[in-house]
Structure formats: C-alpha cells, structure tokens
Amino acid sequence: MSSVTINDVARQAGVSKKTVSRVINNEANVSVDTRDKVMAVINELGFKRNPLGMALAKNRSLFIALLADNPSPGYLQKLQKGILQCCSEEHMGLFLYDCSYRSPTLVHEIEEFIDNTLADGLILVPPLSDKQDLLDMLDRKNVCYIRIGPKDQGSGDSVGFNGSKAAFEMTNYLLQLRHTDIAFVLGHPDQQSSHRVEKGFRQALQDAGLPVNEALVVQGFYTYESGVDAARVLLSRTPRPTAILAANDEMAVGVLYAAHSLGIKVPDELSICGIDDISLTTKVWPNLTSMRQPIATIGYRAALLLINKLQGKAMPEPLTPEDQSNIYDCELIVRDSTCPPAR
Amino acid sequence: MSSVTINDVARQAGVSKKTVSRVINNEANVSVDTRDKVMAVINELGFKRNPLGMALAKNRSLFIALLADNPSPGYLQKLQKGILQCCSEEHMGLFLYDCSYRSPTLVHEIEEFIDNTLADGLILVPPLSDKQDLLDMLDRKNVCYIRIGPKDQGSGDSVGFNGSKAAFEMTNYLLQLRHTDIAFVLGHPDQQSSHRVEKGFRQALQDAGLPVNEALVVQGFYTYESGVDAARVLLSRTPRPTAILAANDEMAVGVLYAAHSLGIKVPDELSICGIDDISLTTKVWPNLTSMRQPIATIGYRAALLLINKLQGKAMPEPLTPEDQSNIYDCELIVRDSTCPPAR
DNA sequence: ACCATAATTGACACCGGTGTCAATTGACGA
DNA sequence: TCGTCAATTGACACCGGTGTCAATTATGGT
Numbered sequence A, B: 001m002s003s004v005t006i007n008d009v010a011r012q013a014g015v016s017k018k019t020v021s022r023v024i025n026n027e028a029n030v031s032v033d034t035r036d037k038v039m040a041v042i043n044e045l046g047f048k049r050n051p052l053g054m055a056l057a058k059n060r061s062l063f064i065a066l067l068a069d070n071p072s073p074g075y076l077q078k079l080q081k082g083i084l085q086c087c088s089e090e091h092m093g094l095f096l097y098d099c100s101y102r103s104p105t106l107v108h109e110i111e112e113f114i115d116n117t118l119a120d121g122l123i124l125v126p127p128l129s130d131k132q133d134l135l136d137m138l139d140r141k142n143v144c145y146i147r148i149g150p151k152d153q154g155s156g157d158s159v160g161f162n163g164s165k166a167a168f169e170m171t172n173y174l175l176q177l178r179h180t181d182i183a184f185v186l187g188h189p190d191q192q193s194s195h196r197v198e199k200g201f202r203q204a205l206q207d208a209g210l211p212v213n214e215a216l217v218v219q220g221f222y223t224y225e226s227g228v229d230a231a232r233v234l235l236s237r238t239p240r241p242t243a244i245l246a247a248n249d250e251m252a253v254g255v256l257y258a259a260h261s262l263g264i265k266v267p268d269e270l271s272i273c274g275i276d277d278i279s280l281t282t283k284v285w286p287n288l289t290s291m292r293q294p295i296a297t298i299g300y301r302a303a304l305l306l307i308n309k310l311q312g313k314a315m316p317e318p319l320t321p322e323d324q325s326n327i328y329d330c331e332l333i334v335r336d337s338t339c340p341p342a343r
Numbered sequence C: 001a002c003c004a005t006a007a008t009t010g011a012c013a014c015c016g017g018t019g020t021c022a023a024t025t026g027a028c029g030a
Numbered sequence D: 001t002c003g004t005c006a007a008t009t010g011a012c013a014c015c016g017g018t019g020t021c022a023a024t025t026a027t028g029g030t
Helices: A006-013 A017-024 A032-045 A051-058 A073-089 A106-117 A132-141 A163-176 A192-207 A224-234 A249-261 A295-310 A321-325 B006-013 B017-024 B032-045 B051-058 B073-089 B106-117 B132-141 B163-176 B192-207 B224-234 B249-261 B295-310 B321-325
Strands: A063-068 A093-098 A121-124 A144-148 A157-161 A182-185 A243-246 A271-276 A289-292 A331-333 B063-068 B093-098 B121-124 B144-148 B157-161 B182-185 B243-246 B271-276 B289-292 B331-333
Touching (some): A006 A017, A006 A032, A017 A032, A051 B106, A063 A073, A063 A106, A063 A295, A063 B093, A073 A093, A073 A249, A073 A295, A073 B073, A073 B093, A093 A106, A093 B063, A093 B073, A106 A132, A106 B051, A132 A144, A157 A163, A157 A295, A163 A182, A163 A192, A163 A243, A163 A271, A163 A289, A182 A224, A224 A243, A224 A249, A243 A249, A249 A271, B006 B032, B017 B032, B063 B073, B063 B106, B063 B295, B073 B093, B073 B295, B121 B295, B132 B144, B144 B295, B157 B163, B157 B295, B163 B182, B163 B243, B163 B271, B163 B331, B182 B192, B182 B224, B182 B249, B224 B243, B224 B249, B243 B249
Parallel strands (some): A063 A093, A063 A121, A144 A157, A182 A243, A243 A271, A271 A289, B063 B093, B063 B121, B121 B144, B182 B243
Antiparallel strands (some): A093 B093, A289 A331, B289 B331
C-alpha cells in the first residue's frame, strides 16, 4: 500500500491540509491559483483520498449494501448488474449480504451486519422488502433504504414493476390466442408483488367476461420446485388447462419441466408463459414467452435513488413517467412456448 | 445512528479507553475484574466497535472483495454463496465488483476500485484469475488475493477443482456406456482450467486406446451461446457424435438446446453431459448428467484462506487431503441426459 | 490612501479507535 | 517489612481526513 496522504500533498504544495481538503471536495472559496497548484501536486504524487478517513470524519461511508435472500437466481443476477453499474459510476462500494428469509434471527443478523460494515444505505430485495419487522428495525436505527417492489410499506422509497399490468397483458395475449382454460401459478403469498400479479390475471379474465376457474389457480412460491409441483397438480385436472401462466419465470420453467416429464408437448398441447424474462427463458427448450421486466434498470434506479438520498441530492429531472413513479412497465416477449390451443 | 463510542464505555466503566480497547480485542494483561466490569458496561450500553475507526487506526479494514466478470451465472451464484457464508462467520464484509474481462482499462478500473473501498483482500474468479497483468498490478500494489482456479500463476494462493480428473472420469463414464464417437466442447482458451479439462478428456480416450477425432473437438467459450454454436457444428458432422461432453454445464445446456432445435432426441440419439453441476442442470429437460464440483465449498475455502492470511493466522489443520491442497475433486452425478448409444 | 467588507487560508479540535511507553499496582522472596 | 520484577493501567500521539472559527489577504467604494 503506497498511500500518499493529504499531509504529503499539503506539505508539497505549501498549503494547509484543510485547503487540500477543500480542493478535493470541490468546495467554493479556493482561489484558482491555489486550486491549480494543489491539483498539480495531487496528480504528481498520485494522491487518492482515503475513504476510511473521510468516512470517519464525515460519519458517512461510501458503501451501500444489497440484502437478498436469493429467490430466483436469474432475477438477482440481473438486479445486481444494474446496481453495480450505478455504484461503479458513483464510486460507491457495494456490500453483499445473503440472508435467509426464514431465519428467526434475521432482523438481528442484519442489524449486526450493518454494525459490522457501517453501510450507509441498503437495497432490499423481495421478500425482504416486504418484511415489516425488518423495516421497523431499519427505521428505528435510522438506516436509509430503498425497497425493490410495490410502494406500500415502510418509510423507504421503492422501485418496482407494474405487476398487475404485466399479468393483465400476458393474460390478454393468451386470450387473444383463444385460450379459455388458463391456469395461474401464484407467487409467494408473503410478497406484495404476488398479489398484484394475481389481480392483473383476474382482471383480464373478468374484462373478457370469463369466470375464473379456482381449480386452475394454485399456490406457488416463486421457486422452480414450486412451479414443478404446481404444474403436476394443474396438469392432472380435467379438463386440462391449455395454458399456464406462472407469476415468475423461475416457476414457468418448472411448469415446462413438469410438462416435459408428463410427455405433454409444449406449446402444441400446452402453452406456458411467465413473467420477468430472466436469462433462463432462452436456455430452456422451447424458449419461454415472458413479460420482460427491466430488472437491471430497476436495480440501477434503486441504487441511484439511494445514493442521491444519502448525499442529500435531489434526483435529476425524470426523463420518463416511469422514472417519475419508479414503477416500470413490462414488455411482452413472445417466444416458442405459446400458441393457439389445439382443436 | 445511535453509536455508543469507546469513550462512553471508558467513562462509564471508570477506565481509560485504551483498556476498553484491550478488552474488545481480547488482549492479554487485563485483570479479570477490569475485564468483567468493562464487559458489563459494553453490554449495558450496547457498544459496538466502529469498524471504520478500527480500520483507520490499524490500517486494515474488515472488508474483502469479490471480483468477477460473470462467466456462468449459476457458477458465480454458488461461489458467492460459499464466500458469503464464510464472510458472515468471520464478520467480514464482502464487496462485489463486476468487471468486464474485455475492457482495455480493466486493470486501471480495478485499481481504482481498490482505492475507493480499501478492501484488504480480493478473491479473483476466472477468467480474471488468469489475467497476468492484473496479477502483476496486485503484486505491485501489495494487495492480498486468492485465485479461484489452477495454481500456477501470480503470487497468491489459489483454490480450485481437479478439472482434468473430472473430465477424465466423465469421459470414462461415456466410454463405459460404449460411446466411441465422443465430441468435446472446449472452454475459453484464456482460462487455465479449460486446458486441464481438455487434457483429462484426451487422456481418457488415449487410455482406452481410442484416437481423438479432432473434428469432434471444437472451441467454446464457457458461455451458453458458445455451447449452442459448437453443437450446431458438431451435429452436422458425419458420422454424428453419439455423445457430447462440454467443458462446463452452461455450454452443455447450450448443446442440449441445439439438439432439441434440430429434433435430435436426448439421450436416445445423443448423450450430453457437462461439468460443474450448476442449478441449471436440473431445470432443463432432460436433467443433465454432470460432474459435481463443490463450488460453494471452494468459495468458502477461498474466503477462509484469504481472511486467515490477512489476519496473519495459520490455517487450521486440514481435515482432508483436499483442504490440504485446495484442489477439490468432482463427483459424477448421473441424470437423464446420458445413456448407451443407439444401435 | 483608507476603511468596510468579502474572499481565502490556516490552526486546531475531532471522528473512533489503536500503538507506544511510562507510571502504577500487586505478588513474591528475602 | 522492603525491594524486585511482572502484571496492569493510562496518557498521549496518531491513523487520514473534515468542521469551526479566527486570522489573513484581496476587493471595492469614497
């Protein structure tokens, strides 16, 4: 570790270290001459401010943390990417913390994590972002956070996608293909987004004047395995549904697997589609029709909101209505797992 | 932020802050009475040491970083999990940094990242761990690091799996099924592990007295897409191979997709297998036969090595030969994508 | 040229800990 | 009981920056 300190710069430039501090923080009231002189020395010596020293003095670190418990690997993956992009641009460090939603000591573990790292702010991924006792702890501790998901809990801002619209549009797409026996695999009941998506599904059927066959609505938990299980149940129903919409792609892939293992041809005998558009959709055969959620954009946006909040900066003017509301729309991506029903 | 400081504890306990420091660092030469008294106050006040203050004073932070550029999402996923497990146990924070292997300014970006975070040590994931100019920079900067991969570059320790043995065993398995026209999809040529795996494949054929048909050895890059491309080439050869072994699962899944899209039945007309045993293998249909690499264990081990190195502690006595050498063996997991050749 | 005012600059304490070394205390043998 | 030496403890500087406020210098008006 080389480490040129602010004192070295100050001595070399013949000014006080406070003046150097002013220069590196771009503060006003430094004469042009002085600023140039100091900058020259900084470049000459290759000075880099020590983030720990700064953090200590300002009582504000340059780190934020991503708290996740890994619902769908592909989802988390894309989210991370967007967040890291923003962090990189803003020179923020990103801590990762893997927690287990089911752990009885979760809140305490997270509290300890914060104490151990002094992360300034947190990004919460579902289902953590829906955990009220966690949000309470953060509020009490006065920790800044942004939730990924619908905006109706806690004191932090949130960024998410329009789940009900996504399900609505996907259901409409299936209806347009002339499916009528459409099954639905619910997401995890603890997650807000799950209920939104269900609402969109029901709304679409209702708008089409079709009743919802409750036997074709089964519980899932956003995991691959729960998709497999749900599909096994659904595909044993008579009459068998001609299309299954899963609340996320991870489960849709499970549905596809179940269909394969039962010898049911996709899409000829069964259309399958999901929501999210994770990379898995194009790795399975046939490729899955999905609603593309701009996951990386959402991650980027969440990180940007958090960082600006921490720095007390106002957000830049929103360019789109989506940036205004922090709720992003999905886009239908038709692939090979859906087609009109047989007959 | 509540923040009880060491001064508060010192005052309340009626001792100097240095003594409090001794207690929280478990230093010798503190009387039992004093230690108990201080501990009581610490618990009473809920004191937590400020890691930034410590880091500044000790010139050693409590953070390490994972540098990756995302070769196979499923692989990175599992690795992260193992690393985080260890970090959590050791009360270390883990920074994430996503880099692009192809970026011409990669080394500089990473240097800047280190300066921005003051991470004490790094874990390098292939292909970063094979990048000599990066290793040179880290050595020059005197940054501690552990490489994931074969041990033959740089000054850092490394943790990896026995790739040549894995490929050797998998090839033997295919030979035992009586396959003779076995194709191989190579990994990225820049990565050491790729050559190891190739070696094992060739060795197995040679040991069986079979020639290697060079037309059946094609280049891949460890990505899904490269697997698809490679398979398209291989499956147009006459005679067509009856089995394809890919250097990782991500590519094997690509091979499977290509087979599906060409209407080739797996495993009846074509056996497919990979190496790694990422979660994808059980999400595609049919489930892929693979060599299970203890990825999470490797991640855990890498983190443990790094942390102990940073703290100047010797590693605990190795329990297994694998822990001794830091090279882990794979285990054959037979699933549904392999069977004896038709005829 | 002179004074009021604003713009620059620096001295110094402080953020929350740790390292050094000297001062104090206690234990033990004579 | 006293001296010796080891065990305990604390005073103080320091890690690398920032905040406060006073001191200094520059600017402008008359």
